[in-house]
Amino acid sequence: MPELPDVELYVDALRRRLVPRDAADAIDGDARPAVLERVRLASPFLLRTVMPPLSVTHGRTVTSVRRLGKRVVIGLGLLDGAPLYLVMHLMIAGRLQWKKKDAPVPGRIGLAMFDFSIESAGSAAGVSTKSAGSAADVSTKSAGSGAGVGRGSLAFTEASKKKRAKLHVVHGDEALDEHDPGGAEPLSIDVPTFAALLRAENHTIKRTLTDPRVLSGIGNAYSDEILFAAKLPPHRWTSKLTDEEIARLHTAMQSTLVAWRDRLIAETGDGWPEKVTAFRPEMAVHGKYGQPCPTCGSPVQRIAYADHETNYCATCQNEGQLLADRGLSRLLKGDWPKTLDQLEELKRERRR
Numbered sequence: 001m002p003e004l005p006d007v008e009l010y011v012d013a014l015r016r017r018l019v020p021r022d023a024a025d026a027i028d029g030d031a032r033p034a035v036l037e038r039v040r041l042a043s044p045f046l047l048r049t050v051m052p053p054l055s056v057t058h059g060r061t062v063t064s065v066r067r068l069g070k071r072v073v074i075g076l077g078l079l080d081g082a083p084l085y086l087v088m089h090l091m092i093a094g095r096l097q098w099k100k101k102d103a104p105v106p107g108r109i110g111l112a113m114f115d116f117s118i119e120s121a122g123s124a125a126g127v128s129t130k131s132a133g134s135a136a137d138v139s140t141k142s143a144g145s146g147a148g149v150g151r152g153s154l155a156f157t158e159a160s161k162k163k164r165a166k167l168h169v170v171h172g173d174e175a176l177d178e179h180d181p182g183g184a185e186p187l188s189i190d191v192p193t194f195a196a197l198l199r200a201e202n203h204t205i206k207r208t209l210t211d212p213r214v215l216s217g218i219g220n221a222y223s224d225e226i227l228f229a230a231k232l233p234p235h236r237w238t239s240k241l242t243d244e245e246i247a248r249l250h251t252a253m254q255s256t257l258v259a260w261r262d263r264l265i266a267e268t269g270d271g272w273p274e275k276v277t278a279f280r281p282e283m284a285v286h287g288k289y290g291q292p293c294p295t296c297g298s299p300v301q302r303i304a305y306a307d308h309e310t311n312y313c314a315t316c317q318n319e320g321q322l323l324a325d326r327g328l329s330r331l332l333k334g335d336w337p338k339t340l341d342q343l344e345e346l347k348r349e350r351r352r
């Protein structure tokens with residue numbers, strides 16, 4: 001699942017195409033915001049809201065692009081005095097691709113296309129008031145007014161048979177809040193607040209870091225990298241963390257996420273982030289089971305559960321002790337926990 005650095009990468013690439021700060025920031029040197037001409041839905045499962053209808057977004061000028069947890073939110077100005085948003089939740093296999101304007105929906109994996117043109121002077125107000133009309137009306141009007149300068153089309157894809165990706169049309173900031181799992185922003189949280197969050201409930205650090213109600217945008221991949229940078233084992237109980245360890249974890253969290261966000265944005269440059277993946281060669285431990293730890297050379301370990309695994313270096317993070325010791329392995333054998341919750345429960349039972 002795309003996590004904070006990946007979603008920030010999409011947000012940055014989209015923002016430069018839809019609401020550039022200035023001509024230098026704009027991908028095509030044109031600082032004007034983009035107009036969403038229309039959305040072409042290819043999958044009936046993608047759109048999870050009924051009201052307001054998708055057609056109200058047609059012909060509207062983009063006013064913002066931002067991240068909400070692991071979601072991408074496109075602001076489309078005010079509708080009846082309240083802000084209108086498109087909320088895209090990529091889930092696990094959802095991805096975004098930037099295509100030539102009006103390109104066909106990518107076969108098989110395409111869920112929807114969002115066609116963007118550049119706002120032409122004076123056309124926006126006219127198109128906005130017509131937004132209640134049908135898509136066909138707006139398209140015709142856009143073309144007729146000369147606003148149809150192609151900026152591009154955004155493809156929402158999902159390379160999985162399980163259709164989990166979601167699109168919501170959201171009206172009003174209160175309605176948008178319902179899409180916010182409520183986790184604190186890891187890049188702006190201070191150490192005392194972070195410590196209070198960690199100690200509010202006793203869980204493994206891995207589970208707490210990846211709980212979207214606690215922290216926003218951290219998943220399986222970056223939590224592995226954060227814990228490695230903090231030199232802490234993933235299954236240490238949060239109640240056992242010292243003040244010094246919490247401060248170390250806080251620094252590791254912020255430096256890891258910022259370094260990855262900046263690296264991905266720099267690597268992408270003016271291009272489009274084609275490869276958004278949880279597995280990157282430069283990662284230290286995530287997805288590196290059996291490979292040498294970049295710090296000490298010991299083989300990277302794993303704890304498998306459900307359809308993914310936690311990776312760590314026993315030498316750097318746990319004083320050389322394997323977490324999946326024989327007893328735990330036997331306990332887990334044939335009864336792999338589906339979630340970290342279940343894994344914690346098994347560990348709890350074992351300690352009794």
Ligand SMILES: [Zn+2]
Nearest residue numbers: 293296313316
């Ligand atoms: Zn190591």
